[in-house]
Amino acid sequence: MTNIAIIWFPGTNCEEETLRAVKAAGMHGTIVRWNQTLKNFDGYIIPGGWSYEDRIRAGAIAAHDIMLEQIKKEAALGKPVLGICNGCQVIAEAGLVPHNTNEPEIALAPNKNPFVSGYFCTHAFVKIKKKTAFTLLNEGDIFKIPIAHGEGRFITADERIKEHRTKYAAVVYCTAEGEEKEEFPTNPNGSCANIAGLTNDKGNVLALMPHPERCAFDHQTGARANNATPGLKMFQSMKRYIENANTLC
Amino acid sequence: MQTLFVELTIPDTTADTALRCLQKMKLPIRNIKKMDMYEYQADKDITQQLMNTDIIANKHKHRCKTTLEPGNYIQVKDKEQSNGLFKTLRERLGIEVAHIEKSTLWNIESDEKQSMEQAAKLLCNRHYQEWKVIIP
Numbered sequence: 001m002t003n004i005a006i007i008w009f010p011g012t013n014c015e016e017e018t019l020r021a022v023k024a025a026g027m028h029g030t031i032v033r034w035n036q037t038l039k040n041f042d043g044y045i046i047p048g049g050w051s052y053e054d055r056i057r058a059g060a061i062a063a064h065d066i067m068l069e070q071i072k073k074e075a076a077l078g079k080p081v082l083g084i085c086n087g088c089q090v091i092a093e094a095g096l097v098p099h100n101t102n103e104p105e106i107a108l109a110p111n112k113n114p115f116v117s118g119y120f121c122t123h124a125f126v127k128i129k130k131k132t133a134f135t136l137l138n139e140g141d142i143f144k145i146p147i148a149h150g151e152g153r154f155i156t157a158d159e160r161i162k163e164h165r166t167k168y169a170a171v172v173y174c175t176a177e178g179e180e181k182e183e184f185p186t187n188p189n190g191s192c193a194n195i196a197g198l199t200n201d202k203g204n205v206l207a208l209m210p211h212p213e214r215c216a217f218d219h220q221t222g223a224r225a226n227n228a229t230p231g232l233k234m235f236q237s238m239k240r241y242i243e244n245a246n247t248l249c
Numbered sequence: 250m251q252t253l254f255v256e257l258t259i260p261d262t263t264a265d266t267a268l269r270c271l272q273k274m275k276l277p278i279r280n281i282k283k284m285d286m287y288e289y290q291a292d293k294d295i296t297q298q299l300m301n302t303d304i305i306a307n308k309h310k311h312r313c314k315t316t317l318e319p320g321n322y323i324q325v326k327d328k329e330q331s332n333g334l335f336k337t338l339r340e341r342l343g344i345e346v347a348h349i350e351k352s353t354l355w356n357i358e359s360d361e362k363q364s365m366e367q368a369a370k371l372l373c374n375r376h377y378q379e380w381k382v383i384i385p
Contacts, residue, residue, distance in 0.1 A: 055263040056270075057374060064270050064371065093374070107376035110331065117333035157376045 002027040002242050005041040007071070007087075009034045009062045013049035014084065014213060021216040025235035027242075034062070038070045042242045043080040043133075046071075046087030048148075048211060058108060058151045059089030068094045076100055078246040080133040080238050081205045085149055088197075088207040092154075097198045097207045098161065098168040105161050106198065108209070109153040112190025119150040124188050126196050126210060127178050130170040131248050132203040134212075136237035142178050143230035144221065145210040147188060147196075152209040154195040162192075170206055171197030203248050204241070253299055254314050254354065255285040255306045267355070271371060276364050282356040286324060289349040298344050304337060317354075317385040323365060325373045325380045326352035354383070 004022050008015050008031050015031050022029035022045070032038060052061035062068065068090070075081045075096060083091035089108045095101040111120050128141045156162055172194040173187045174180050180194045181187065187194050189209075197208035215221040216231035228236060241248065264283040271278050287305065289295070299305050300313045330350050338344045355372055357365060365382055373380040 052266060053262070055266045056372060060371065060374070061266055061270050064274065103370065104374055104376065107374040107378075109329075109377035110327065112329070117331055153377075155377050 002042050004029045004043045005032045007046045009051035011050040011053050014047040018047040018213045021213040021235050027239050034067050046083045046090050048085030059093040062090040063093035075205050083207045088209050091207040096205050098200050106156045108151045109155045110151050121148040125174050126171050127174040132170045132199045132206050133241035134206045134234045134237050146214040147210045152189040154191045165193045168198050169195045170199040253287045255311050258312050259310045276367050278359045280358040284354040286352045286354040290347040320356050322383040323355045324352050
């Protein structure tokens with residue numbers, strides 16, 4: 001059975017609901033502590049929370065943890081790696097997206113919101129822009145998904161990344177009709193190019209600010225498409241990707 | 250421009266974690282301390298007013314000062330500053346501040362100058378922050 005490691009850093013607090021979503025998608029999941037060794041896993045999820053209490057910066061300390069070195073090696077082999085919310089910040093700080101580098105190519109900066117300073121919690125519409133291991137939904141699919149963060153604004157100072165940012169934008173904020181308006185409330189945090197989820201060249205790594213595990217069950221969301229909630233479909237996509245020998249189909 | 254430094258009098262877990270992480274990165278750093286740094290402009294000296302707000306400092310766990318001891322400091326500042334603090338000080342607390350910026354100041358104890366640059370890679374994400382060395 002597909003075996004997923006759900007990484008638990010000190011301060012991670014979404015591991016249980018992530019595990020429930022993994023199981024609901026038909027996979028086996030194990031919560032792995034940051035100081036344990038990773039062995040025989042098919043994929044990795046870094047869930048939301050406040051790893052290391054967001055000390056220095058959201059995700060900065062966890063990104064330098066030895067656990068991330070192991071995950072980066074696994075990502076280079078094509079195994080799927082999903083970072084959700086704080087996990088997204090960890091992945092970004094570790095330099096896993098859009099390329100597997102030693103230094104961050106992007107940042108998750110504090111939200112820019114005309115009304116609310118700091119932490120912002122709502123449901124946002126997003127659209128699938130690119131096929132990844134987690135978004136084997138149809139490109140252009142639109143669904144509502146919870147967001148809850150204070151630092152969710154994708155930003156980069158690298159001109160090269162700026163030029164290609166839409167190439168790696170796998171999930172973008174949009175209106176209910178799919179229009180990618182770059183203003184609030186469609187774009188809830190000021191993210192460049194409306195990015196909600198950023199991927200890599202292979203599509204096996206996804207840094208995703210919204211929470212798919214919070215819209216994976218019927219009691220969490222009224223939205224359904226093809227007999228699955230949008231969140232669950234992301235985890236089902238991960239399973240399908242692994243079953244297809246780590247290839248996008 | 251006036252300046253106020255605010256440091257914790259209780260153990261600073263963020264500085265402790267930063268030190269452990271930098272040492273794990275094999276940087277020859279003996280110790281690191283953290284301060285909040287406020288740079289502000291006003292027609293009169295508002296330092297005492299700022300110190301009395303429990304937003305910037307809580308006298309039960311913070312110490313405020315206007316000068317720095319000798320040492321090597323790295324200042325890390327967000328390139329785009331939120332106006333939340335400015336609005337709170339002016340509109341809610343009635344303090345006549347014309348401009349205020351907040352940053353983090355790290356006092357790094359190391360014999361090697363290169364360590365500062367290496368440490369900045371952890372302490373600053375250049376995509377939305379900037380850093381500079383301050384030697385008082």
